[in-house]
Amino acid sequence: MIKGVKNIFKDGVFQDNPVYRQILGICSALAVTNLLINSFAMSLGLIFVTSFSSLTVSLLRNYTPGHLRMMVQTLIISAYVIIVDIVLKAYFPAMSSALGPYVGLIITNCIIMGRCEAYAQKNKPLPSFLDGIASGIGYMLVLMSIALFREFLGFGTFFGIAVVGDWWTNWIFMIMPPGAFFMLGIILWLANTYIPAKDEKVGGAQ
Amino acid sequence: MKKMRLKPILFMIAITVIFTGVLATINEITAEQVELNEQAAEQRSFLNVVDLDYENLTAEEVNQLYEETFTEITAGGHDLFEVHINGDLLGYVYPMVDSAVWGELRGIIGIHRDFEYLLGVEFLSHNETPGLGGRIEEDEFKDQFRELDISDVEGDNFVDYEGEIDAISGATGTSNAVRNIINNHLYEFFNEVKEELQ
Numbered sequence: 001m002i003k004g005v006k007n008i009f010k011d012g013v014f015q016d017n018p019v020y021r022q023i024l025g026i027c028s029a030l031a032v033t034n035l036l037i038n039s040f041a042m043s044l045g046l047i048f049v050t051s052f053s054s055l056t057v058s059l060l061r062n063y064t065p066g067h068l069r070m071m072v073q074t075l076i077i078s079a080y081v082i083i084v085d086i087v088l089k090a091y092f093p094a095m096s097s098a099l100g101p102y103v104g105l106i107i108t109n110c111i112i113m114g115r116c117e118a119y120a121q122k123n124k125p126l127p128s129f130l131d132g133i134a135s136g137i138g139y140m141l142v143l144m145s146i147a148l149f150r151e152f153l154g155f156g157t158f159f160g161i162a163v164v165g166d167w168w169t170n171w172i173f174m175i176m177p178p179g180a181f182f183m184l185g186i187i188l189w190l191a192n193t194y195i196p197a198k199d200e201k202v203g204g205a206q
Numbered sequence: 207m208k209k210m211r212l213k214p215i216l217f218m219i220a221i222t223v224i225f226t227g228v229l230a231t232i233n234e235i236t237a238e239q240v241e242l243n244e245q246a247a248e249q250r251s252f253l254n255v256v257d258l259d260y261e262n263l264t265a266e267e268v269n270q271l272y273e274e275t276f277t278e279i280t281a282g283g284h285d286l287f288e289v290h291i292n293g294d295l296l297g298y299v300y301p302m303v304d305s306a307v308w309g310e311l312r313g314i315i316g317i318h319r320d321f322e323y324l325l326g327v328e329f330l331s332h333n334e335t336p337g338l339g340g341r342i343e344e345d346e347f348k349d350q351f352r353e354l355d356i357s358d359v360e361g362d363n364f365v366d367y368e369g370e371i372d373a374i375s376g377a378t379g380t381s382n383a384v385r386n387i388i389n390n391h392l393y394e395f396f397n398e399v400k401e402e403l404q
Contacts (some may be wrong), residue, residue, distance in 0.1 A: 005217070012366050032336075034336075035336070035337060036336045038336065048373070060221075063217070064217070065213065065214045065217060068217065068218060071218065072218075072221060075221060075222060075225055076225070079225040079228065079229055082229055082231060083229070086229075086232055086233060086236050087232075087236070089236070089243065090236035090238045090239040090240045090243065091236075091239070091246075093243040093247060097247075098336070100336060101333070109395070154337075172375060172376045175337050175338060175376065176338065176376065195326075
């Protein structure tokens with residue numbers, strides 16, 4: 001059991017990372033990563049939605065007619081996203097207005113449906129729930145590393161705290177979407193060079 | 207003829223009803239809080255536009271101060287607010303609404319009672335890109351409008367980005383839209399509303 005849990009997290013976070021390995025969730029990885037705080041809130045939202053959607057899909061998997069499963073998944077996912085949106089609006093209004101339309105856009109994040117379809121539909125509720133958390137953390141890892149560089153280069157700050165003096169010239173380019181493309185490209189390159197995929201051994205001889 | 211299968215339909219109806227029910231319940235529970243938040247945010251913007259300090263006030267005190275300060279009136283066919291501080295008329299708050307780059311922008315302009323300078327500008331809601339056009343809501347941008355002299359303006363050229371006010375770099379579209387919205391509404395204020403005010 002412990003080993004199983006460890007494997008779920010190893011896969012979700014590193015070896016089978018949803019962003020740099022499965023190339024899912026790219027749209028939001030490009031959209032919200034110019035500030036660390038936005039990336040952080042977005043990632044928390046995604047972890048919540050992915051884990052609970054996977055849990056619910058898994059609970060219903062034996063009752064759901066096969067050809068309806070995607071409709072059911074979409075319904076479940078959108079319900080959780082709306083919950084996140086409402087809770088933010090009611091209890092964290094500042095965060096809600098900072099994230100604006102992006103909260104609703106969690107619905108379109110392919111990672112969630114990807115995990116429901118690839119994992120939760122075939123596995124028991126608890127592993128599915130953990131798999132959702134693991135994938136969410138993998139997503140968070142990538143978003144935060146992109147945002148770290150974009151916010152630093154684009155604003156000269158970390159989490160809104162200025163870390164460089166007046167001499168610093170902001171790279172406007174990094175705040176805009178093209179900056180995200182470059183950062184994402186670099187991360188994909190590094191990850192695919194240094195982090196072994198599931199089937200390969202570390203430093204495997206070719 | 208293909209057999210009509212009822213089970214999938216019933217399943218889908220049942221699950222939709224359950225989830226919608228849960229969401230409706232959550233929505234019902236939080237509706238009041240959400241409305242309070244929105245109202246408080248709007249009232250803080252109003253207090254900020256006339257440069258009143260609300261930093262250490264609770265939501266109720268904000269509400270009370272708001273009620274004391276702002277009175278809704280109608281002049282020249284437009285709704286606006288009179289601003290009274292300790293019983294004295296300080297000026298007027300004129301609402302503005304128009305489309306900016308990505309959608310509707312709502313805001314308010316504070317105008318001093320002598321009509322010679324602005325008290326300030328606030329944006330209540332907008333859909334501009336966070337980190338770019340969205341920076342119109344940062345104090346650095348808004349504070350430029352405080353006590354902006356408009357006494358010798360010709361036509362509707364109240365705000366331009368050639369003198370005292372800097373546009374937001376990287377957000378030319380939003381900056382221009384904001385300039386036009388402010389200029390149009392001030393022009394409207396001076397031509398249709400001002401005469402009707404006492």
